[in-house]
Amino acid sequence: MRTNKFLFTLLFLAFNCIALAQNASAKVAGVVLDENNKPVENVSVSYQTKTATTDKTGFYEINVPANQKVVLVFTHKSLRNITATFQLKPGENLEWHVVMSEKAEQLSDVVITSSRRRVQGITSIEPETIRTNPSAMPGVESVLKTFAGVNANNELSSGYNVRGGNYDENLVYVNEIEVYRPFLVRSGQQEGLSFTNTDMVQKIDFSAGGFQAKYGDKMSSVLDITYRIPKRYSIMAEASFLGGSITGEGISKNKKWSAITGIRYRDNSLFVNSQETQTNFRPTFMDVQTNVNFSPNKRWQFSFLGNASQNRYNYQPLTRQTNFGTIDEPIALQIFYDGQEKDRYQTLFGAFKTTFAKDDNNIFRFISSVYHTQEQEYFDIFAAYFLGEVDTNIGSETLGEVTFSQGVGSQLNHARNDLDALFINAEVKGTHFINNKKHQIDWGFKYTRENIRDRIVEWEVIDSAGFSLNPPQIDFPNDQPYNPYVGPLVPFQNVRATNFIDIDRFSGFAQWNTKTEIGNHQLWITAGARFHNWTVSGDGISNAKSQTVISPRAQFALKPDWDKDMIFRFAAGFYHQPPLYRELRDMNGVVNPNVKAQQSIHFVLSNDYNFKMAKRPFKLVTEAYYKTMTDVNTYTLENVRIRYRANNEAEAYAYGLDMRLNGEFVPGTESWLSFGYMKTEENQNNRGFIARPTDQRLKVGILFQDYMPNLPNMKLYLNLVYNTGLPGGSPSYADAYTYQTRLRDYRRADVGFSYVLTEKNNERANGHWLKKFEDLSIGFEIFNLFNNQNAITNTWVRDVYTKNQYGIPNYMTTRVFNVKLTAKL
Template sequence: MLFMLSAVAFAQQKPILYGILLDENRQPIEGVNVYYADIEGTVRTVSDANGVYKILIPIDREVVVWFEHTSFKLSSLDIEMAANDTAEMNFILLTGHTELDNVVIDKNTEEDRIEGIIKVSPATIRKLPSASGGVEEFIKIVSGNSNNELSTQYAVRGGNYDENLVYVEDIEIYRPFLIRSGQQEGLSFTNSSMVKDLSFSAGGFQAKYGDKLSSVLDISYRRPEEFGAQVEASFLGGSLTLESASKNKKWSGIIGGRYRDNSLLVNSQQTETNYKPTFADVQTMVNFKPNEKWEISFLGNISENKYHYQPLYRQTNFGTIDEPIALQIFYDGQEKDEYKTYFGAIKSTYKVSDDFTLKVIGSLYHTQEQEHFDILAQYALGEVDTNIGSETFGDVRFARAVGSQLNHARNNLDALIANLEVKGYHNIKKNKIEWGVKYTREDIRDRLLEWEVIDSAGFSLNPPVIDLPVNDQPYNPYTGPLVPYNSVRALNFTQINRISGYAQWSRRAKIGESEIWMNAGVRTHQWQVTQRDAEDGDSQIVISPRAQFTLKPNWEMDMLFRVSGGFYYQPPFYRELRGSDGAVNPDVKAQHSIHFVVGNDYSFKTDKGKKFKLVSEAYYKKLDDVNTYTIENVRIRYRANNDAVAYAYGLDMRLNGELVPGTESWLSFGYMRTEENINDRGYIARPTDQRLKFGILFQDYVPTIPNLKMYLNLVYNTGLPGGSPSYADSYVYQSRLNDYRRADAGFAYVFTDGTEQFEDGHWLSVFKELSLGLEIFNLFNNQNAITNTWVRDVYTKSQYGIPNYLTSRVFSLKLTARI
């Protein structure tokens, strides 16, 4: 049952290295000898009249490729490539001996195009100016959606934050459970200073990837061959990364430590606070390769995020020019949250033969989380004095409503997740077959105790969801019981046992002069929820067939056409089993999506030889057994009853290439619509219904000062639905937030980037990279809102959605050094 075979692959062929060789005037060089020495002998080729060269490289073996010409310096390139790889390397030859950068290519760029995978260099990620930092910020630009710069979470094509898969070194990564605010997150799991390769799929992905509905982020870390160190420091924190390898290259390791303090960003918000955050982690990967066939890797991470928050005062102005309104809040109390996570994984990769590779992966994830707060907010909602000559200009002169709100929580969670997985990879002539089977055990101990009391104009408000006498004080006396406006109390001891598996087949063939790639696969997933002191759930099973088809016509244009899709299931994780009342429903069904994607990939060069790629994808999703939810900042609260159907459709377009010579820039555009129908009441916008999206990542330098670099990150998203309280009727709350507009800029002076040669003893000779820069977050000081605070006017019986604004303009210095 677990191994319904599927499809894949290409016969192993020697990788190809090719490119153009130019002189300092950007003119092609004819007659350059390109060669390397190998155990099979010396392999040579010569560049033609256009400077073009092409040479076959050994499979999975590092070689030194030499570029020799009597009129130019002898240059060399260390490179290692996998079977079927193709790599374009264009160089400018100078006048002695120049060693080019060490290059390791372990994925075929053509194969990524076939699968519709987005790839980006780690250097681009590290230089990206962003408030949250990390690889997730790049995804928000090119494919994902987000309106919270303090969060690393993102939504893709109508899905929510829980619908995205993240892998590091083939190992699935988990996030903390209780975090409700982006400013509490601190650090993403992925350490961008350790990344070697990053791939991202926004939908229609293959069966080898797990059981989520929206996207896959697949990351691999570097395997160093020599000692190196990298330091980054800014006003937001810093990181230190060390790497090394043994003399015989059998052992290698990389370790990174990070520290982050978001006080600079949070203090720019409208709420005055005493804020003491500490976000820190240590992450390491150690590799042992006893022989050419066998490799053992260990990946470990320890993180501790402490979030201490004491709000003091807030004033938010809203309304219109004719009728300005202000919300003033005076706070008392504090919040103390702590998230500790421990993660360890061992992966063994054994090459049984040239055509068969086996992987065994075991991982353990442990998280201990607490969320404790008591915050009293006393508010006044009133009219603003707009008389410029008045001494009280801008202050509230008349209060329409006064009240108080007391929030209390003592939430604790302890979760242990264990995985054991076996994967196989086979090359059979022109076919590639992949399969895998995985066992997962999830053990969650969760206590929820939180309540909210609202007092408006001296009278306690009853909750809207239970049958109580009407409270219309002061007109009539109220004789009913006093209860919290919102209360969640639960104690859950939940275990989930899962068995999942997949198999897929791929093949490369020809139709006439055109090339085609085919992939077909299937996943299956069985799970059961058990509880202490409660009824166990039923055993459930789902089967998910998927397929991809890619055509490359024999045209002069370098163009691909892709069609992919299938049935995608998302068996519920613990948070999806827990309803808005805190109770666990063990029989929640897997959300189900029929996904269909049509894409086009066009690579081209301009008249000046600049390379670009334009990718367009149209998609449609039909969703059943939808587990509806509300979003509070970044916390998702499910209703856990599969009470809706939904759909999502849209168009994504992205262009990347050399807008400026020597740099890579990205432009993206997206249109998306997603709606849900809850209990046949009609379709309304889902919480992630963000219609239009534009993103730009632009890199440039000053022509007269080429060492002065500029990086610009621009995002525009139309407004999301304004959200609703978890206890409210979603059909009543259908207003939208304002559009999200964000610009982050970075300016850096690069003392060296490793391409220049310095004499021994020069102070820069020890550095491979050294730069000092200025980062400006929210360059244009736009006011962006993440959610609404709902305030009740006791006199008019109206509710106001008061926007919770995000960060304003912030400046920071950043130092980067690599040796």
């Protein structure tokens, strides 16, 4: 308790000593090219009395004041001048690349916000915000979890659910290439690294619903990420108690070749050691990514995106003690383990993309990719538990220990699960502009071949006070110890199956965009449709049917001719989710090839309001949504493992309100506050509507960035999330209509402090050692600042003495401290 008060006081003082900043600076850097795409040397880049000159590679760098309009002038003795206007945030590093011409002068006003994304209902996230955000699981997903409508109760997982959907219902693209998650992962601490390497990111767009037809066939959301194309040589590195990363990028002398490569290593020992279960365990994860680009001329561009990752999860639990109950009647669960778990997840991914610009109005793209995953889950873990009263007598030698056992039992879990999956994709896309780009047509066709080889051998035996427990579905009289039990002795859970499955998919879309006017009001219209056909085949499958779904979608955005900068947007459409392999496999591991695509109809009404407060920019986005769902494939959710019933026997709905206020609460730094309300229910076989596993009613998220005016080198980053409890307090095997209990509310605060050593590099002499660094920072992070005990599931044990069942929370990580060093050359 004293520690909590100390940390709260520390945070409070940090907030109060941080005030408005003045005279902060920013940086503009880039490459100047001529019309032949060759670097231009000796270009003068000037702002008032400050001047920089391009070198042989055309590179320039100049420091400018922040929070005010800055006019940069590019001049050269044989080329026309270029004038560009900027307004940057303190500490912001903007890449601005220039093409100088011999013909006409150019005037350019740099606009940070994109009106096109705004009318499409897409939220853009700055890559720098992701890199600095303190989170136990760093990456894009950690920032998404602060948005309204995006929920996750597992800080060690990159998975998230959006507006009532589950982890499998979100599309993720990198450079227009769809990426996949592993299949067998059961818990968040097995995941390791998110696919996206944030040090390689240039642009991040996110839509929580009502997205366009050009995106794929999932029911909830789309995350669209673009990796940057290097313009100069650079190295970025980070090291901390949780691992490290290094990213290098460069460009050839003729500017035709460029490459960026990142290596990441992750060690989650700090988080594992903070949990209640004592283990011999050091989980390590590693991946390598590269993005290579080749542009022989202005019409052609070729790129390769590759990724190789390996997660090794060798887990040997020793003991665990969880205290619960009340002050008057404290109870503890004490478990002693034997055995171990050896898991391995190895993935290889490669994609080629070719872009051909026939002219300014016709662009074609060809994309091919291969994804190969080999996953292994092997474990034999024996657990002996004691449920009893805890000694609370201060001064007692057994203080905090179990002194009287009310229930004893044991449990043996066994698995030999192997999966080998190969996905091959080939896709062609086109973009056409008509009538001076007033109309835009997009289209695409894609073929996917999925080959899955899967073996499941998984069983669990439970013994309570010497009596083997049968599974709930076995209905056989059992009144031991008064009469002997003569029924069958079977495992409590038993799944055995071998599946060799092939899935062939054909999909495509066509989409039309236009901008028009109604009087003095501006109107944007987007309309399109998708189709998806798939067929399941494989060993032992003879009754599979080819299925096809069509998904029309439309968006309308209106910007009234008002003094206030507002945009109103309405989106509606069909969103189908043709089943992937995991959705075809039922609780017993048997594949049902005729599982239908789940269908959702989205209705989204939103308002986007840009305004200024205290002469600083702010944005308030409000979205009301309703989703009706049919042919729902119901599932159980335990930690991050989803097990489907593969039956399409339910209907569901979700509705809610999302609000997000973001802007410069402190000059030059973007922060936001989000609030969401949602309700989602499902009706299985007309038994009535009950809460879905992702029914999380209230959500509050805050991402706050700040810095000290008298010490501008010191930055502060705060991440706060509050979610009401999820359903899931009951056993996964239980009938959801009988048990509608919820987990406790999720509350988490992560804070990070960063001291930037290179903040005033422009004032240092040229020979100073810090001049070699573009950025050099030392950071200190506190994860789970207030040490809240957040539960992800319950462990259910039985007390034969009182004939009660107890749900003991499985807590996530406690407070953890981390130190990191970040450098960029």
